[in-house]
Amino acid sequence: MSTLPPCPKCNSEYTYEDGTQLVCPECAHEWSADGAAQSADEGAKVIKDAVGNVLQDGDTVSVIKDLKVKGSSLVVKVGTKVKGIRLCDGDHDIDCKIDGIGAMKLKSEFVKKV
Numbered sequence: 315m316s317t318l319p320p321c322p323k324c325n326s327e328y329t330y331e332d333g334t335q336l337v338c339p340e341c342a343h344e345w346s347a348d349g350a351a352q353s354a355d356e357g358a359k360v361i362k363d364a365v366g367n368v369l370q371d372g373d374t375v376s377v378i379k380d381l382k383v384k385g386s387s388l389v390v391k392v393g394t395k396v397k398g399i400r401l402c403d404g405d406h407d408i409d410c411k412i413d414g415i416g417a418m419k420l421k422s423e424f425v426k427k428v
């Protein structure tokens with residue numbers, strides 16, 4: 315019944331799945347079932363601005379459209395410069411602090427690297 319690969323360490327056939335991991339009961343080796351694909355994914359997340367420049371932590375960007383600040387009446391105006399951005403995961407992929415507004419999150423598609 316098993317279509318699981320044998321243990322890469324001791325060659326045991328008695329490997330089993332534990333979530334996304336494969337586990338060998340004989341030598342206790344654990345590895346990822348889709349190892350290569352997964353690790354390629356992790357290090358390689360690239361966040362790009364509106365025109366396709368790759369953004370990095372610490373970059374300065376400018377906002378390319380008026381952005382309403384959630385939960386307030388403040389607006390981040392077009393052309394506002396944002397220094398020292400930090401990239402993060404999620405729908406809004408830039409963490410930053412804007413003068414007069416404070417810490418907020420932006421979407422990379424609404425900024426341009428300066």
Ligand SMILES: [Zn+2]
Binds near residue numbers: 324338339340342
């Ligand atoms: Zn093993």
